Amino acid sequence: MPQRSARARGVPRDAVHHPLFARCYARVSVGAETRMGMARVRERLLAGLSGRVIEVGAGNGLNFSHYPGAVSEVVAIEPERVLRQLAVEAALRAQVPVDVAPGAAEALPVKSEAFDAAVVSLVLCSVRDVPRALAELRRVLRPGGQVRFFEHGRGGGRAMTFTQRALDRTLWPPLSGGCHLSREPVAALREAGFTLGPYRRVMLPENGPALPSSYCVLGTAWRPS
């Protein structure tokens, strides 16, 4: 159960307000499960997890049906109201107990060292303050706990990275719920003091032309014991 309200930690209840993006994402993301292979990615992202898990920026809850039975509880934090309501509905269909709560990555409404694992998928691109969000993940993980991540970021050659940066400065964040294309999630995890476990680069979609959002990393990082 979430322990402290987001408001108590200085973040308003609906810290993220992107109703139009939320409705678009809810529709597009469901199609991407099969069309872009996202369901397979989610399966790999969550394989082998056990114990108490916090998922940050859970969106419409598309990860929920992929948690293994060894997971005893998922606390799913989602700041956007439309997506959170869809996550609540997805939680009812999940095979493991999922408790959906409002909150933001930068001020998680839970106790310290309360989780065996934390999950972020396609979220570090959108949070306002990446170092603060990762410091929060460290705080809520037990020593030796793991972060499972699937994130997109900077990639490709010079033309692609130029395009990513140009889009980040102009159209992309307002059109895509605050998302950025040229962040570097692996470097950010390292800088936040996590030990990088195995991770691999993934193109999404796997086949077809590379998009500015195609350059993904899928892996594990550990909070040192």
Ligand SMILES: C[S@@+](CC[C@H](N)C(=O)[O-])C[C@H]1O[C@@H](n2cnc3c(N)ncnc32)[C@H](O)[C@@H]1O
């Ligand atoms: C592209 S969606 C990904 C949703 C989901 N994780 C998935 O894999 O489908 C980005 C998500 O990050 C959430 N988000 C944005 N800013 C956030 C923040 N500061 N803290 C937590 N979540 C945030 C959005 O509300 C949205 O649910």
